[in-house]
Amino acid sequence: MAKLLVLYDSQTGNTEKMAKAVAEGARSVPGVDVELKYYAGSEELAEAAAIVFGAPTYYHDITLPIKQMLEEAAKAGVQLKGKIGAAVGSYGWSGEAPQNALEILKNKFGMKAIEPPITALYEPKQTQLEECRKLGKRIAQEIVGK
Numbered sequence: 001m002a003k004l005l006v007l008y009d010s011q012t013g014n015t016e017k018m019a020k021a022v023a024e025g026a027r028s029v030p031g032v033d034v035e036l037k038y039y040a041g042s043e044e045l046a047e048a049a050a051i052v053f054g055a056p057t058y059y060h061d062i063t064l065p066i067k068q069m070l071e072e073a074a075k076a077g078v079q080l081k082g083k084i085g086a087a088v089g090s091y092g093w094s095g096e097a098p099q100n101a102l103e104i105l106k107n108k109f110g111m112k113a114i115e116p117p118i119t120a121l122y123e124p125k126q127t128q129l130e131e132c133r134k135l136g137k138r139i140a141q142e143i144v145g146k
């Protein structure tokens with residue numbers, strides 16, 4: 001069964017709400033295995049048909065757990081070329097993290113990025129959570145059967 005990983009970091013729960021909404025949208029599509037968690041090892045990343053990162057902005061960048069996960073995958077030579085990558089994230093004033101995550105997914109791993117990322121100023125509004133659900137659903141529809 002096609003697998004969609006939703007991997008997120010969230011210190012005050014804002015990005016977590018967005019990541020959960022992505023997973024919820026994806027789960028509305030039968031035939032896709034959706035996993036929502038903080039971390040996936042290289043083997044699991046390699047098995048996924050699509051990966052969505054929930055990346056809050058801290059100090060103008062993605063946070064350490066996400067960086068480490070990507071670094072491990074790069075070191076292990078995980079092949080993600082052509083797979084779908086997306087990013088969502090909450091921010092307070094500059095909001096670079098989701099786009100920074102996408103740049104890595106595109107440039108380092110050759111993933112097919114869905115742009116622009118979905119961002120929310122602090123707590124996501126209902127409309128933004130709905131966008132996240134739609135993103136999850138759209139990705140699940142693209143990978144079902146893969």
Ligand SMILES: Cc1cc2nc3c(=O)[nH]c(=O)nc-3n(C[C@H](O)[C@H](O)[C@H](O)COP(=O)(O)O)c2cc1C
Pocket residue numbers: 009010011012013014015016056057058059060061090091092093094095096121122123
């Ligand atoms: C120590 C610290 C540093 C932060 N740095 C940034 C930043 O550089 N740019 C920005 O847009 N928001 C920044 N923020 C705001 C967070 O991105 C914002 O609070 C966001 O809602 C956190 O999401 P989370 O609840 O998923 O962790 C910072 C917050 C803290 C506490």
